[in-house]
Amino acid sequence: MKELHLILKNIKNKELLPIYFFHGDEPYFVDVALKSFENDVLTEDEKAFNQTVVYGKDTNFSEVLSLARQFPMMGDRQVIILKEAQEIKMTDKEAKALLQYAENPVESTILVIAYKYKKVDARKAFTKALSKGKMLFHSEKLKDHDVPKWIDQELRTLGLKAKPNIPVLLSQYLGTDLSRITNELQKLKMILKSDENVDEKAIEKHIGISKDFNVFELIKALGKKDEVNSFKIAHYMGKSKSTSLIMAMGSLYNFFSNLIIFHTMKGDSPQNQASVMGVNPYFLKDFAEAAQFYNLKHCTRCISILREMDLKSKGLGAINMTDSELLREMVFKILKVDQYKVKT
Known part of the structure; x- marks a missing residue:
């Protein structure tokens, strides 16, 4: 959610809107905002009288709006927080009431609505009114390739x-669950000393991701056409319960897709190359090395191999093959890509 940092800053400065309607399929950003509204708007004494938290399964919009229209007790403002609003089946009457409230909210009330895991209907009149008043906030899931950038910012x-x-390593193994990633980063913050850096050893020790046998190291080994290490890493990953074949294929797909871009941008500045590829310039040396072993034709063949493995992982063309066996077959074919014939 692009506006999250501004919202948190405004809460801290007590520069608040009368309504905050959060919606979208990424719950993490909504949860962060709700926590700040619960903890940082009112003092502890004010919360006892002027802060109310209700849940969608236990209420409806009519009751929530009734609370919102009340005036604060022994204070200047009240905070009404509706969690799990997606659980409410909104009637036409309630939608109309919400529209009326959005057009004329009570100034002494901060009404916070969390409509998680899906988008609210943009065609509704109240949605348009909230959007016009800049009180509607969309919490959208990050794309896979944006997660490493987000992790870097959080670090x-x-x-x-x-x-x-x-x-990159954390995103490959922790996926796109931002709450889980945040918990792991918070753990590192508490454990590591002020002069310690987050490196592969710290990740292996405190999170459980092997510093030697992971997707990142597999890509590096394949990029060098290091057969011994590639098969060694694939063997270990195949035995590890934390390894996802789909994740490995996705990471390799991104690598060879970027390697194609690297080839086509030969002679361009490193800054432009890294920008177009969406990677840290630090990694360009790895692509430069891999480009010596995989020309453009080989890169497209590798992507074909990955598509073939994807189909096999879904039960098409593979009889009783485990993910571990598919991973080893994929590694073998990529290493022998100059001999690989694309299936038609």
Whole structure:
């Protein structure tokens, strides 16, 4: 959610809107905002009289709006927070009432509505009114390739220094669950000393991701056509319960897609190359090395191999093959890509 930092800043400065309607399929940003509204708007004494939290399964919009129209007791403002609003089946009457309230909210009330895991209907009149008043906030899931950038920002926010490959490594193994990623980063913040950096050893020790046998190291080994290490890493990953074949294929797909871009931008500045590829310039040396072993034709063949493995992982063309076996077959074919014939 692009507006999150501004919302948190405005809460701190007590520069508040009368309504905040959060919606979208990424719950993490909504939860962060709700926590700040609960903890940072009113003092502890004010909360006893002027802060109310209700849940969608236990109420309806008519009751919530009735609370919102009340005036604060022994204070200047009240905070009404509706969580899990997506659980409410909104009637036409309630939609009309919400529209009326959005057009004429009570100034002494801060009404916060969390409509999580999906988008609210943009065609509704109240939605349009909220949007016009800049009181509607969309919490959208990050795309896979944006997660490392987000992790990097969170590391900086926490004051943690990390090697450039760490955000990528964490995103590959923790996926796109931002809450889980945040918990792991918070854990590192508490455990590591002020002069310690987040590196592969810290990740292995405190999060459980092997510093030697992971997707990142597999890509590096394949990029060098290092057969011994590639098969060694694939073997270990195949035995590890934390390894996802789909995740590995996705990471390799991104790598070879970027390697194609690297080939086509030969002679361009490193800054432009990194920008177009969406990677840290630190990684360009790895692409330069891989480009010596995989020409453009080989890159497109590798992507074909990955598509073939994807189909097999879904039960098409593979009889009783485990993910571990598919991973080893994928590694073998990529290493022998100059001999690989694309299936038609």
